[in-house]
Amino acid sequence: MDKDLLKQLRKLSQQYAYTSIQMHEAVARKAGFSGTDHKYLGFFLQKGAMTAGELSSLTGLTTGAVTGLIDRFEKKKLVKRQFAAADRRKVIIEPNTKNIMALLEPLYKEYRNKSGKLMASFSVEELKTIEAYFVKAIEIMTETTDKLNNK
Amino acid sequence: MDKDLLKQLRKLSQQYAYTSIQMHEAVARKAGFSGTDHKYLGFFLQKGAMTAGELSSLTGLTTGAVTGLIDRFEKKKLVKRQFAAADRRKVIIEPNTKNIMALLEPLYKEYRNKSGKLMASFSVEELKTIEAYFVKAIEIMTETTDKLNNK
């Protein structure tokens, strides 16, 4: 067992997380977001339309905070409120993917190019290894997050 | 070239980042941190002691915000202020790694166990592939962050 390798990898995965947080924040600032809005905007790109309540439980924010969040996004034309036909209490938040992309893409462009090149430098086998790691690691983090939040 | 694999991997790496942010936040809440302090606490574990000014440029916070940040950490005995001998204007912030660890470790314990097992399930070759990916990806993200922040 290569303990040093494991230790090094653990450290790297932590550093990877921190570094991505920092990049994420730098992008947010550049995009003109105050505070943490960029983080929540990502949920829309990932999951698509959702109700205010879903966003609240997804983000852990109170419904009041979500109201404000959507207000800010709506003002910037990044999302649109729509009442659900089936249940008119519900507010469906429809992301304007085009506008969101137009805002974020230029800021991520260079990163995308570089990381594309990086990926291309690996063989298919290697990429599958990395993929497998990501899939499992995401699972573990999601489990951990759920446990921390729900009790 | 396996384009689907590349696309999938790109998506996964993004999801990995978001998921780690969410876990990070869940830990923060559980540890009793208001807002984003946990994120900045990580800098100390990574980089060790630094001056207030370094922390400011590292985090992108104003010096005023850093003063408040250190006040909160100091009150919780997670860091200690010390005037630099060479230049008494400078305030060196010494992390109390022991206390920080004692606070965070229990919350990360299960995650550490699980991700340890995950890593152990890969061969040494595979781990080296993952390591190589991490190292390069971190480089790229750091470059991107620097460019976004410094102009």
Next chain:
DNA sequence: GTAATTATCTTAGCCACTAAGATACTTAAT
């Protein structure tokens, strides 16, 4: 048809952030 529930919004109060300027120390110039 009334009560209970659910989903979102509103309000008051709090706290961390920025911007600007104050304080304290250091370095450079004469």
Next chain:
DNA sequence: ATTAAGTATCTTAGTGGCTAAGATAATTAC
């Protein structure tokens, strides 16, 4: 040495997003 300029941190006033609690509006259960 003295003065000026520069640097590092802290302080203060004002802003804005967050929570908690309650209001509003729609739905479901009895």
